[in-house]
Amino acid sequence: MLNGFMKKFSGKKSSKETAKKRLQFALVYDKLEINEMTLESLQKDIIEVISKYFEIDTKSLQLEVQRERDHELSALVFNTPILCVKKNKAYNAQKI
Amino acid sequence: MEGKIIVVTSGKGGVGKTTATASIGAALALEGNRVAVIDMDIGLRNLDIVLGLENRIVFNIVDVVNKRCNLSQALIRDRRIENLFLVPASQSDNKDVLTTLGVQRLAKQLKSEFNYVIMDSPAGIEKGFENSVVAADEAIVVCTPDVSSIKDADRVIGLLYARSITPRLIVNRIIPEMVVRGDMLSHEDVMDILSIDLLGLVPMDDQVVISTNTGVPLVMQNQSLAGQAFRRIAKRINGETDLPIQVPTMKTGIWSKITQKLGLTK
Ligand SMILES: Nc1ncnc2c1ncn2[C@@H]1O[C@H](COP(=O)(O)OP(=O)(O)OP(=O)(O)O)[C@@H](O)[C@H]1O
Ligand SMILES: [Mg+2]
Numbered sequence: 001m002l003n004g005f006m007k008k009f010s011g012k013k014s015s016k017e018t019a020k021k022r023l024q025f026a027l028v029y030d031k032l033e034i035n036e037m038t039l040e041s042l043q044k045d046i047i048e049v050i051s052k053y054f055e056i057d058t059k060s061l062q063l064e065v066q067r068e069r070d071h072e073l074s075a076l077v078f079n080t081p082i083l084c085v086k087k088n089k090a091y092n093a094q095k096i
Numbered sequence: 097m098e099g100k101i102i103v104v105t106s107g108k109g110g111v112g113k114t115t116a117t118a119s120i121g122a123a124l125a126l127e128g129n130r131v132a133v134i135d136m137d138i139g140l141r142n143l144d145i146v147l148g149l150e151n152r153i154v155f156n157i158v159d160v161v162n163k164r165c166n167l168s169q170a171l172i173r174d175r176r177i178e179n180l181f182l183v184p185a186s187q188s189d190n191k192d193v194l195t196t197l198g199v200q201r202l203a204k205q206l207k208s209e210f211n212y213v214i215m216d217s218p219a220g221i222e223k224g225f226e227n228s229v230v231a232a233d234e235a236i237v238v239c240t241p242d243v244s245s246i247k248d249a250d251r252v253i254g255l256l257y258a259r260s261i262t263p264r265l266i267v268n269r270i271i272p273e274m275v276v277r278g279d280m281l282s283h284e285d286v287m288d289i290l291s292i293d294l295l296g297l298v299p300m301d302d303q304v305v306i307s308t309n310t311g312v313p314l315v316m317q318n319q320s321l322a323g324q325a326f327r328r329i330a331k332r333i334n335g336e337t338d339l340p341i342q343v344p345t346m347k348t349g350i351w352s353k354i355t356q357k358l359g360l361t362k
Contacts, residue, residue, distance in 0.1 A: 014278025019243050020285050026243075027250050027289065067291075 028065045032074060039063060046078060055083040099130075099210045101203055102333070103232040105256075105263075107248030109219030111240045112268040115304055115314070117216035118146045119323065120236075122313040123330030125180035129211040132171065132181045136228040137218040138194065141185035148311020149174065149182050158186040161198035167205055177313065181210070191224040203231030212333075221255060229256065235263035236295060241270060241281040250290055264295035266329065271300045272346045283343065296329035298322050299344035321347075 029035060043063045050056055061080035104117045114137075121133035134157060135143035144150045155170040160183065167183075174180040186193075206213045217228035229235065235256050239249040249265070256263045267283050274280035281289075283297050303320035307313065314323040315330075321344065332339050 016275075016278050016281045016285065019281055020289065023243055023246055023289050026247060030247075030251075031254075 028067065028074070031067070032065065039065075050080070052086070054085055056080045057083055097130075097208055097211065099207045099212055100233045101207060101213045101215065101231050102234045102236060103215040103217055103228050104236045104238060105217035105225060105228060105252055106219065106238045106245070107221060107252040108239070108245045111245050112238050112266075112298070113219075114142045114146050114216050115308075115322075116236065116238050116266060116268065116298075116326065117214050118143060119314045119326035120330050120333065121212070121214045122147070122174075122177050122180055123315045123327045124212050124214075124334060125174075125177045126315065126327075127330060127334050128179070129334065130179045130181075130209070131212045131214065132183060132206055132210045133214045134183045134206075134216065135185035136215050136224060138185050138189055138191045138224065139187065140218065141187050143216050144172075144182060144184045145311065146308050147174065147182060147313060149184075150311075153184045156184045156186040157202075158189050158193050161194055161202055167202070167209075176316070191218065191222070191227075194223075194227045196227060196230040199227045200231050221252065225252075225255075229259060229261070232261060235261045236266055237263045237292070238266045238268055239286065239290075240268055241275075241283075241286060246281070246286060246289055253290060253292055262292070264293045265290060266296050266298060267294075268298045269300045270297055270344045272344045276346060294341055295332060296325055296341060297344055298325040298329075 025036070043061075046063070047056070047058055047061070057080065061078070064077045064079070066075045066077050104113045104120070106113050114135075117133055121131050125131040133143060133147070135141050136157070137143070138158065141156075144153055149172050152172050155165040157170065159165045160167050160170045170183050172182045172184065174182070203213070215228050215232065218224035237249050237252055237256070239245045253263055265286070267286050270283065271280055275282045283294065287294060299321050301320055301322035303317050304314060304322050307317060307320070307323075314320055315327050317323050325342070325344075328339060328342065332341075
């Protein structure tokens, strides 16, 4: 009991949190047979494309693979706050 | 009669499939059902010894499937629990001697004679697993709260879904002290990761070892917390779907220790 509190206050991650994170990653990677490097480089590419149109907060964005058990489907979920639209780009895109 | 075939499986070995099969089978029989437990772990037979029926084996499942005997000759009737029967595995053959077709034929006959048929699957996802799930109406996946067991459970769940079976989960060998400390995944964590329905939670319990030492079914030991958990699981399978799932908790107080010893805690 005390142990649990100590860990909470010291801010150290408990071993089960580490286990959970590792498992969640491992299962996604197993299913898609991709590795962390592929995801990272995908993330870089996506940021590059989106940045043409939007000012985004690159620090708080998240790229996640979510699993849907019943359908055996995985969804790529990209979450990012938009700071503002880059005006001229959006305009150019409209013209085309 | 049109009974149900339930397979108990896990991917990873040693997580408690045989313990669960024996306990759930015995508990379902105590609830008044006609039950057959089938040892599908050909070559590594265990269910008979866990149930204390090892001295009474004459024929085994391979004999039945290959028509060297009738089903009734291979069924061992438990003398302590009415309506509980065992079909033992063969110890000498290997897993390839059974065909899915042969198992399906046997399953059909079993279904006509029993309310519940519980199949104890071997570890792994090869032929032995195939044979165990081929006739299943329902599946129970057993895992323990550790990373490799959960990872293997996930794989098996995927294989079951591919066969249009929606399995339910038993988390076994839970140590509440470690969960509280943050050093063992809680059942909520496991559910988050595997996202399937929960059937029950079974604590780590010395009585499991004692029960297998003596060959007395776990669910007959009233003071066993694991035994109580399996009895509740059996009730849930048997239609008491509202029965709440009890989360194993730390029992440290002297009073709870005493009541536990006396078999008063339910
Ligand atoms: N809740 C529990 N508390 C304590 N010990 C347990 C519990 N469940 C299972 N065990 C022990 O763990 C060991 C493995 O259990 P069991 O034989 O049921 O696993 P299994 O999944 O059938 O293994 P295998 O894959 O080899 O067939 C046994 O020694 C058993 O007594
Ligand atoms: Mg076993």
